[in-house]
Amino acid sequence: MIVRGLPRVGGVWRRGFSSSATRREIIDIESLPDRIVPRYPESQTSDLLSLQWPSPPRNILIIKKDRAPHVTESLIEYAKHIHSNYDNVSLIFEPKVAAQMHKQFSFPVYTTSSAGALPRKVDMTTTLGGDGTILRAASLFSTTLHVPPVLSFSMGTLGFLGEWKFAEYKRAFREVYMSGAGAGSPLFQDQKHPHVKTMVDETGDIVTGWSSIRGKSMGPTRSSKVLLRNRLKVGVFDAEGHRVIGDNTAESAAGDVHAMNEVVIHRGKEAHLAIIEVFVGGRFLTEAVADGMIIATPTGSTAYSLSAGGNIVHPLVSSLLVTPICPRSLSFRTLVLPANTPITLRLSEKNRGRELEVSIDGRRRSHGISVGMEIRVNGEDIVKGSEWIGGVPCVMRGTISGREDDDGWVGGLNGLLKFNYPFGGDE
Amino acid sequence: MIVRGLPRVGGVWRRGFSSSATRREIIDIESLPDRIVPRYPESQTSDLLSLQWPSPPRNILIIKKDRAPHVTESLIEYAKHIHSNYDNVSLIFEPKVAAQMHKQFSFPVYTTSSAGALPRKVDMTTTLGGDGTILRAASLFSTTLHVPPVLSFSMGTLGFLGEWKFAEYKRAFREVYMSGAGAGSPLFQDQKHPHVKTMVDETGDIVTGWSSIRGKSMGPTRSSKVLLRNRLKVGVFDAEGHRVIGDNTAESAAGDVHAMNEVVIHRGKEAHLAIIEVFVGGRFLTEAVADGMIIATPTGSTAYSLSAGGNIVHPLVSSLLVTPICPRSLSFRTLVLPANTPITLRLSEKNRGRELEVSIDGRRRSHGISVGMEIRVNGEDIVKGSEWIGGVPCVMRGTISGREDDDGWVGGLNGLLKFNYPFGGDE
Amino acid sequence: MIVRGLPRVGGVWRRGFSSSATRREIIDIESLPDRIVPRYPESQTSDLLSLQWPSPPRNILIIKKDRAPHVTESLIEYAKHIHSNYDNVSLIFEPKVAAQMHKQFSFPVYTTSSAGALPRKVDMTTTLGGDGTILRAASLFSTTLHVPPVLSFSMGTLGFLGEWKFAEYKRAFREVYMSGAGAGSPLFQDQKHPHVKTMVDETGDIVTGWSSIRGKSMGPTRSSKVLLRNRLKVGVFDAEGHRVIGDNTAESAAGDVHAMNEVVIHRGKEAHLAIIEVFVGGRFLTEAVADGMIIATPTGSTAYSLSAGGNIVHPLVSSLLVTPICPRSLSFRTLVLPANTPITLRLSEKNRGRELEVSIDGRRRSHGISVGMEIRVNGEDIVKGSEWIGGVPCVMRGTISGREDDDGWVGGLNGLLKFNYPFGGDE
Amino acid sequence: MIVRGLPRVGGVWRRGFSSSATRREIIDIESLPDRIVPRYPESQTSDLLSLQWPSPPRNILIIKKDRAPHVTESLIEYAKHIHSNYDNVSLIFEPKVAAQMHKQFSFPVYTTSSAGALPRKVDMTTTLGGDGTILRAASLFSTTLHVPPVLSFSMGTLGFLGEWKFAEYKRAFREVYMSGAGAGSPLFQDQKHPHVKTMVDETGDIVTGWSSIRGKSMGPTRSSKVLLRNRLKVGVFDAEGHRVIGDNTAESAAGDVHAMNEVVIHRGKEAHLAIIEVFVGGRFLTEAVADGMIIATPTGSTAYSLSAGGNIVHPLVSSLLVTPICPRSLSFRTLVLPANTPITLRLSEKNRGRELEVSIDGRRRSHGISVGMEIRVNGEDIVKGSEWIGGVPCVMRGTISGREDDDGWVGGLNGLLKFNYPFGGDE
Ligand SMILES: NC(=O)C1=CN([C@@H]2O[C@H](COP(=O)(O)OP(=O)(O)OC[C@H]3O[C@@H](n4cnc5c(N)ncnc54)[C@H](O)[C@@H]3O)[C@@H](O)[C@H]2O)C=CC1
Ligand SMILES: NC(=O)C1=CN([C@@H]2O[C@H](COP(=O)(O)OP(=O)(O)OC[C@H]3O[C@@H](n4cnc5c(N)ncnc54)[C@H](O)[C@@H]3O)[C@@H](O)[C@H]2O)C=CC1
Ligand SMILES: NC(=O)C1=CN([C@@H]2O[C@H](COP(=O)(O)OP(=O)(O)OC[C@H]3O[C@@H](n4cnc5c(N)ncnc54)[C@H](O)[C@@H]3O)[C@@H](O)[C@H]2O)C=CC1
Ligand SMILES: NC(=O)C1=CN([C@@H]2O[C@H](COP(=O)(O)OP(=O)(O)OC[C@H]3O[C@@H](n4cnc5c(N)ncnc54)[C@H](O)[C@@H]3O)[C@@H](O)[C@H]2O)C=CC1
Structure with missing residues (x-):
């Protein structure tokens, strides 16, 4: 079957295409x-x-x-x-x-x-x-x-x-x-x-x-x-608890979206601080007054969460990170929770009509969230072994070297993140 | 003179007004x-x-x-x-x-x-x-x-x-x-x-x-x-080094704007990290890859800069703070510079056409800055004494108490910022 | 059998005892x-x-x-x-x-x-x-x-x-x-x-x-x-790789000691910085120049590690934390590793004859470690379920409340650690 | 005058000396x-x-x-x-x-x-x-x-x-x-x-x-x-407010000692946390429960204070830094105070008989301080100009280069402290 001029627009698969000669189809x-x-x-x-x-x-x-x-x-x-x-x-x-x-x-x-x-x-x-x-x-x-x-x-x-x-x-x-x-x-x-x-x-x-x-x-x-690499599942719900439909993307319609790095809510172009209620395991944890909040996977711990002051978690530690972005607090420190902990971020009524941006793995969703809406996050359930399910299987580069247990993580800390880079002259 | 229906729009003084009866004019x-x-x-x-x-x-x-x-x-x-x-x-x-x-x-x-x-x-x-x-x-x-x-x-x-x-x-x-x-x-x-x-x-x-x-x-x-309270002076310059005119606000036309808390540049609604060159005293200091940068007064050290991880500077320490917002670095720490140090933030060519937001004391400027543009910051020159010039003179509340040297700052740390709030139960 | 005047000295069980009357023995x-x-x-x-x-x-x-x-x-x-x-x-x-x-x-x-x-x-x-x-x-x-x-x-x-x-x-x-x-x-x-x-x-x-x-x-x-509560296992080895005997305590003779919070090495009364090589999973990670190093359990993440700047890890996240104490570095951030990662701290030759203190759960060992010696740490292997082995089983206080999944952790963050304690007056 | 076998011992000038031949005296x-x-x-x-x-x-x-x-x-x-x-x-x-x-x-x-x-x-x-x-x-x-x-x-x-x-x-x-x-x-x-x-x-x-x-x-x-380089003045006083004599060093007898980097009090070999009351400008600021406290000059801001999490202060900012060492608190952040602020660290009665170590510029004083004793710190009064007094005059290296205003500080941040060292491979 040769496809001609596909109609769909939007998202990654934006552009249609046409084909021509025999072999170049x-x-x-x-x-x-x-x-x-x-x-x-x-x-x-x-x-x-x-x-x-x-x-x-x-x-x-x-x-x-x-x-x-x-x-x-x-x-x-x-x-x-x-x-x-x-x-x-x-x-x-x-x-x-x-x-x-x-x-x-x-x-x-x-x-x-x-x-x-x-x-x-x-x-x-x-x-x-x-x-x-x-x-x-x-x-x-x-x-x-x-x-x-x-x-x-x-x-x-x-x-x-x-x-x-x-x-x-x-x-x-x-x-x-x-x-x-x-x-x-x-x-x-x-x-x-x-x-x-x-x-x-x-x-x-x-x-x-x-x-x-x-x-x-x-x-x-x-x-x-x-x-x-463990992902996290994200669902967006309105003030009545209904899953938000109509994002014009396939994802939200089908249920939770999975993130490899993190989900972020951020004040974006709003000038004022956002007020976000954080629930952990169904219990109210805290009200964050901040630029935003990050819920990250261990993989994402070296991405945005790190910049926001979070610590570094090895990708094999089954967990989720809660890291605030510029919180108006002296006493908010990154939390590392079991991957199966349900986490909810709720936009407090105190935000008075402001809308926050939602980004997944660095891509902003077309719609933000407004007062009363919730982001519900959970670690993806992983079943390992032959019946595995979940996660992003990333092919590592260590087979030949013989250092079979090398997941490249230590090397990345040193070579890329300049972890504990030594003081002193380079003479 | 009684004013009737003033024409000017925009800015704080947005609304005209009309007057009516004798005494209520x-x-x-x-x-x-x-x-x-x-x-x-x-x-x-x-x-x-x-x-x-x-x-x-x-x-x-x-x-x-x-x-x-x-x-x-x-x-x-x-x-x-x-x-x-x-x-x-x-x-x-x-x-x-x-x-x-x-x-x-x-x-x-x-x-x-x-x-x-x-x-x-x-x-x-x-x-x-x-x-x-x-x-x-x-x-x-x-x-x-x-x-x-x-x-x-x-x-x-x-x-x-x-x-x-x-x-x-x-x-x-x-x-x-x-x-x-x-x-x-x-x-x-x-x-x-x-x-x-x-x-x-x-x-x-x-x-x-x-x-x-x-x-x-x-x-x-x-x-x-x-x-x-010492302020800082902010000027915005285009890639050719001309002061940017036409912001449609009185301020920029007249020269530098003064800030009491800080000037912030931020990626705003841009999804990607901003790349900002920082010059201190005319020398290149560093290239910050971050959500944004804050140049704050000591007064502003307890505002946005604090949320971004900055330290607390007493308002009588004549200085400027350089605090990054979510920098992609493990080794960026707040700098406290002499108030008279010229600091320049320059939007690197690497940003490829992105525009950053500029805010002064929490109010976004109508225009952002684009590649090659510069924010030039300097502490306000203060001449104290009877010939004083500069700064925002804030009337303190200590006359009666007798503790005349009390600037209320220690009280604010404890009472408002919950500085070093003690651990332990409230039993 | 009634014990009279037991000879053993040292450690917790320091004092012998004698008995007297019938019922008060x-x-x-x-x-x-x-x-x-x-x-x-x-x-x-x-x-x-x-x-x-x-x-x-x-x-x-x-x-x-x-x-x-x-x-x-x-x-x-x-x-x-x-x-x-x-x-x-x-x-x-x-x-x-x-x-x-x-x-x-x-x-x-x-x-x-x-x-x-x-x-x-x-x-x-x-x-x-x-x-x-x-x-x-x-x-x-x-x-x-x-x-x-x-x-x-x-x-x-x-x-x-x-x-x-x-x-x-x-x-x-x-x-x-x-x-x-x-x-x-x-x-x-x-x-x-x-x-x-x-x-x-x-x-x-x-x-x-x-x-x-x-x-x-x-x-x-x-x-x-x-x-x-997962513990960690600590062994101390001399420069030749022999387990150190003769600590005059039962523990080390019998093999690894288990810690509930952490093992710490610290310069103690030495005036100069210590130089510690850190190996993770058998690979050299970094050379820490610092007052000391903490390897902590998630339980210990709210103890010394927190004071040293570490993040907070829920006790059910199977992991170990590596947190430096006052490192001479801008780029050392707490690492959270899988509990089964072997971690080795080795006193570098560069320390030139200095001895560091070793503490387990806040109690200093009678002997410190000297150049070339190693602390080897590993998470305790836990087998849960009916055949469980390992860990410290702590009886929780939630049975009556009906909130059966409440491990009290969120309450402790707020009530004891004053986590994200809100700014503002108490009027 | 030729000196032979000087008697004095202790301190830097520990060793006497003798002389011999004519020109080698x-x-x-x-x-x-x-x-x-x-x-x-x-x-x-x-x-x-x-x-x-x-x-x-x-x-x-x-x-x-x-x-x-x-x-x-x-x-x-x-x-x-x-x-x-x-x-x-x-x-x-x-x-x-x-x-x-x-x-x-x-x-x-x-x-x-x-x-x-x-x-x-x-x-x-x-x-x-x-x-x-x-x-x-x-x-x-x-x-x-x-x-x-x-x-x-x-x-x-x-x-x-x-x-x-x-x-x-x-x-x-x-x-x-x-x-x-x-x-x-x-x-x-x-x-x-x-x-x-x-x-x-x-x-x-x-x-x-x-x-x-x-x-x-x-x-x-x-x-x-x-x-x-501004120094700070340190005096040690006993519970009755008398300056402590008898340190067996010339310094304390003669009054305040000056420090170029900092004065530190630290639990040293004590296993337990120290409790230190901090007074700023005569007012009680806070009770620090910590391993210790640092009062540093701007010069010292890149020394121990930096390792303890403090920020970086340019040596020309006339100020003092208060930085805790491993405080049992989520909400203690470095304070930068005017250089002329009197700061007092007092060992709380709650320490129950423990003694803390006092170090000045990295050298431990022969005697520590015990409960009720105070360290009183003040910035040195500097009079600049031809009638200058105070400070350590350090000869800079910039005369030839023509960049006369270069105090080498920016270069040191980058070259030595690896400030904001960029992420990424070194390919
Ligand atoms: N202030 C910050 O640090 C911000 C970070 N981001 C991160 O960027 C990610 C999206 O990446 P791009 O589309 O390339 O955006 P981008 O062009 O803004 O670059 C993000 C940077 O993060 C790095 N990065 C991404 N994932 C990483 C990971 N798991 N560990 C270490 N480094 C990682 C990339 O190599 C790149 O240098 C988001 O998932 C978010 O984590 C997004 C916005 C702000
Ligand atoms: N993530 C953050 O912390 C952000 C902070 N801001 C700050 O907000 C300021 C503008 O204030 P609003 O218009 O009221 O915005 P806002 O409604 O966003 O509130 C800012 C908060 O900061 C407090 N604040 C302002 N100046 C302060 C100072 N010098 N010291 C201590 N607290 C201070 C205010 O009391 C208020 O609680 C900006 O100058 C900026 O410093 C602005 C955006 C984000
Ligand atoms: N600078 C610091 O924060 C230091 C902390 N410690 C900690 O003290 C522990 C020993 O405790 P003590 O014998 O009572 O010494 P201690 O009398 O020095 O008090 C230690 C403090 O830490 C608290 N603590 C202990 N374990 C904790 C945990 N898992 N989570 C939260 N808080 C915890 C205690 O309630 C007490 O307030 C060590 O395992 C070490 O973690 C020890 C030395 C210095
Ligand atoms: N954990 C830490 O970071 C500790 C730091 N120190 C610092 O060491 C100083 C004494 O120096 P040493 O006798 O050489 O002891 P040392 O042999 O322990 O080395 C201290 C290190 O700090 C560096 N240093 C000293 N003053 C500095 C400054 N003003 N700015 C940047 N780096 C500086 C030195 O170059 C050296 O690398 C003390 O004044 C104290 O600041 C002392 C103990 C612990």
Whole structure:
């Protein structure tokens, strides 16, 4: 099926697209096979999970940094490499990117005008950009419980979430693609997975799934390591307790939205302080008089919450942070609560008609909240292991080094956040 | 001269006014005598200054809290008291307030459609409201170097700047009115001060200055104590270094604006972090990546700067504070600089077309600043003593208590800011 | 067996004791039956655990605040009440207290000269004092994995850990004593528990376990709620990696010591800054130049760590905090790590011969650590549920209120820590 | 006069000394002419003062870092250079150093067994070491109001107070030596200054002050710039209000001691929190429950106070900082008070017999303070200009660069304190 001029506007999937010549077409993702959901067994040697594909991934979503022309070059190089070496893989782009790029390729690319279709089709996401690009990629799955694994490449300046340097893309993609495909693994037998199509490779040989990839299998113990980043769930409710509908976005209609970093309410362009009631576990905790409030995940503890004075929480500590933004108080300190604590932020009647802004992972919602309205937050329920559910599975960069328990976090504190940077001259 | 339907719109002095019957008229302040500038000799027993009128004050500006109906009652009571007891005193209101209130009075009230006239006419300002009301009162004199003394009454909740409880208004006004008028003081002899015009009061008696006031003189040593609150000067300049004109407010046209608390630049409704270059004493200090930046006076150290994590500076420490708002850094701490240090905030080119909001003492300027523009800040030059210039002279509340050196600051830390509030149960 | 003049000195159990008349004797706890280990099933309605005795507790350890004469009165009242109403209960005291108090009682009291015997004998601990008393009680079990449940009464000022007011002691003791003894519970049948000895009560009736207690059973759903406070394990190792022996305390010889609040290393009386290498999960994190370092449990996050600038972590967040004390750095912020992260503090060679102090839960160890030595810290492994192991089970005070999920934490933040205490006058 | 085996022990001037051969003798400083007190006129182009010698300095005190063998080499080189090029200059060392070093020199060195003699004799101090060495040098003048100017060379790692790199010593010394000696300056004519004694140099030539120095005069406008670092005055008083005598140090006997960084009281090796009453300007401010309290100068704001969470105050802001060390409070923030505010720290009766340590500029006083005792602190009164008094005059390093108003402070924030160190990779 070839899509022409898709009507939908607004949001990420803003731009329609048209297609042209045979090989340079843009195809709707509905024609792709349904996604393959990997398993995430706990690893013996590490606190991270292993990534185990039941069969090789096929539908790869590629998200690139916005308004960054220099990333486009890399995107082309990356896409061509995957197409040449992994024949049964299809590449999915955001509509705007698909429209811009498809002429560069001798093969069809995929997209969709309906963001809701992505969770059904995407096996894996790769991002080319910074932390903001990863957050945007995650936001495409903000209403689903099964986020496909994310392989992120940092372009230019390093980010705190981005794991791989772009120069490593060949090895990185291969590792993730092969992850969990042990020689002895029954999953390795493609005949048991008839949906893996037989193909003819460049040399004319018949290739079936992983066996088509040159080089030794990584073996089941050499699987990619995955850090499952806990998200938080956000619901917005009006003064009568009804979930607010009509945000003109798919998310709120379907229920809670998931955030990877945080949800923020902020006075925005209001000149005056906001008054926010905070409830924890159903109990009134305090009335914050402040510029705003942040409820963050441990992942988000190094983002806005840090700037607002919050402390640093390791992503594997199952918790939520409550951090005020410029509170009119000497005695408000960041709280770290169990992830399953319900937290409610309520706009006090004392605000007298002012509206506050709501942002999720740095993106402002089209509507703010007004007096009496509530933001209800909860940590996402995570079930780990083979039946895992929830979280954003981020592919870590440590497989080869042998330091298998290295989640890169300590390195990030030092290398990126300049944690406890020593005093003294650099002589 | 009776003013009718003044044309000017915008700013504080937004609303025109019309007048009606004989005694209930609204008169333009141009018909009032020019202001009397008090002296502020240094006091022997205190770090505060003494207030010394060369002759009794006559033109009293009264500013009340906005949108607070319960304050109106108090305003009427206060105005009537002054009129009844201090015959040669004229009361000045903001145009909107004058229009609303003049029917309540059996005497004329004064106003002006031109905010610029106030510095020439006002002998003293009294405020009824909170800290915001004092800031608004001060902003009426933000382009002059000689701010009239401010006598502030807190209505309802105590503020940090407000000194007197409204219940004390009779004593308070009398003290300030009489301040420096010792029996032995040559100034007390009105004949020696021909510029104190002889007037005929309602009962037909001739009244000459202080002698008309019943009760004993306070004596020269019993003068009101004044805390001279240092302001800072703010100029906004475009990328070419020209002072920005056309803000549609009188202030910027006339040169620097003075702030009592602080100048703030903030990302406002922009979702992304702002990048601000900070120069101190002409040298590049740092590039702040943050929600915003605050340059505050010591007075402002307990306002926004405190919420942003800044420390507390006594108003008599001649200095400026540099406090970032949610900086993306672990190592930005509030700086306290000499008041005469020039500080420049420059919007870095890296902000890519974003505009930041500028607020002075909590009021947003109609125009923000864009890339390349600069905010230049400097402490106001203060010359103390009899030839004093600069600062906002705030009448303190300590004359009677005998603790003459008490500037009320320690009490405010404990009573209002709950400084070092003790842990433990309230049993 | 009646103990006379026990020889052991040092530590808490410093003082020997002698006994005198028949009923006022001090008996060694070895003559008591072995302890009864309760179960802690997870509760449906709460994040807290339920306390479920297989049979009624018999051996109650009572710890009172040191050097606080007014607590002695309460101790006598409390002990007499238990003796009168729970006949098969034996009361255990610290040697010094036993020696001082036993004359006051018409019944024998128990003690031991060997602190190591307590974990084998004590069914439950009750404390009369403040947080320090609870910490001291916990320290008696610092080398065992099965700490008996702690029922704590605050005397005088409220503490953050103390749960019950002394005025509630009758109800509190009864609730804990009966906890989990449902009418329908098979455990309620004393005959099935032959180790519950049949006794004759004061009125001559035969009493068998719970049935002797007047009043209705609480039922299995009305069991006491228990907050399992995670501890951390501390080992001290010399430069060669050998565990340091010869601390002259039982603890270190037997392996790791457990802390309820924190382990601290501090320069103590050394005038110069200490240099401490911090390793996290086996990786070098940073070199802290500071007065000291704190590794704290979530419980300890409101103790010393808070004073040092750390944030507040709910006791149910399974984690460890790393908080520096006065670090010579602008960029050291509290870290919250997963409880199972091994953390090592190593005294750098750069300290040139200085010795640092080591404190556990506020008590200084007799020996400090010197250059090259290491403190190795780990969260205690907790297995919850009926097979629970680890943690300090603290009996909460929420059973009656109906707010079963209330762990008192929010109340403590507000009532004790004055969290986000509002600005403004108290008019 | 040649001194032999001086008896005095204790303090810095601990070690006596003996002398031997003709030219390698150690001479008592009493034989040196009395000191020359420079003037410090305010500079036009800078906030710093100018250094103006009425005649060339002659008695130079050299202080070197303790226990740092590699500094000894540099000391020898430095001393020989001065002796060879500035013939009428005498070098003074601490007794221990004089004893160790005099054999290395072909000229006599000076010392004294009485620290009290230094303020009468020393024209200028130069330090070779780090910040600690400068603090130690300043402490030799802690009881005098006229501290000689300090020229400091950092050895090895840069410090925040140390100004010059040792490699620059020739230029640095010459600049300071010549400072203010303009060709046209009347001061340059030695005959007008009869107290500048005519001397015969090693080659037999008559040398008269500056004229003996090769090279061009710097001119009166090229004088060295001096930052006058405000000190604070500390007095210790017992519960009856008597100044505590008998510290066995000269300082306390003579009245207040001056500190350059801060005075600290700390629980030291006491395990329990200290309770300290803080009075500001005679009024009770608060009761601090803490590890300790710091009262710091602006110079000290980047020392211990910074580690304890305090903010950074420019040395030219005339003020004192009050910073608690690990306070048991959420709401204690650093206070910056006017330098002339009297501050009292009183050990509360609640401390029950505990003794706290007192340190001045990092050196612990032999006696601590006990319950009821007070530390009274006040900023030093500074009179600037030609009649200056007070402060530690530190020679800055900026003369050549042309950036005359550069006090090096901004550079120190960035280069040494890593102020607002940017996030991100170092790629
Ligand atoms: N004052 C502040 O610190 C503010 C921070 N933000 C953060 O920005 C995020 C959105 O990112 P962008 O769209 O790139 O906005 P952006 O262009 O404003 O940049 C945000 C910065 O935060 C970094 N960042 C994002 N997530 C992070 C994480 N989990 N740990 C460490 N660093 C992280 C990014 O690398 C980037 O440097 C939001 O989720 C929020 O956390 C948003 C507004 C203000
Ligand atoms: N997050 C924050 O803390 C924010 C604070 N502000 C402050 O509000 C000021 C304007 O005041 P309003 O118009 O009343 O705005 P507002 O209605 O937002 O209230 C500001 C609060 O700050 C208090 N305040 C003002 N000046 C103070 C001072 N010098 N010391 C101690 N407390 C002070 C007022 O009493 C009031 O409680 C601004 O100058 C700015 O300092 C403004 C925006 C945000
Ligand atoms: N600067 C500080 O804040 C210091 C704090 N401590 C703390 O004191 C504890 C020992 O307690 P004490 O023997 O009573 O010493 P203490 O007599 O010095 O008092 C310590 C204070 O901390 C409180 N406290 C103890 N544990 C707490 C917790 N988990 N949460 C909240 N407050 C708590 C106590 O109620 C008491 O007010 C240590 O474990 C350490 O955490 C010890 C030294 C210094
Ligand atoms: N936790 C902390 O930060 C502590 C700091 N100190 C400080 O050390 C000073 C004594 O210095 P040392 O004898 O060398 O002791 P030290 O060997 O303990 O080193 C103190 C450190 O502070 C630096 N320092 C000293 N004065 C400074 C200033 N005014 N600005 C910036 N950095 C400064 C020194 O360069 C050195 O790195 C005391 O006056 C006190 O301020 C003393 C004890 C603890």
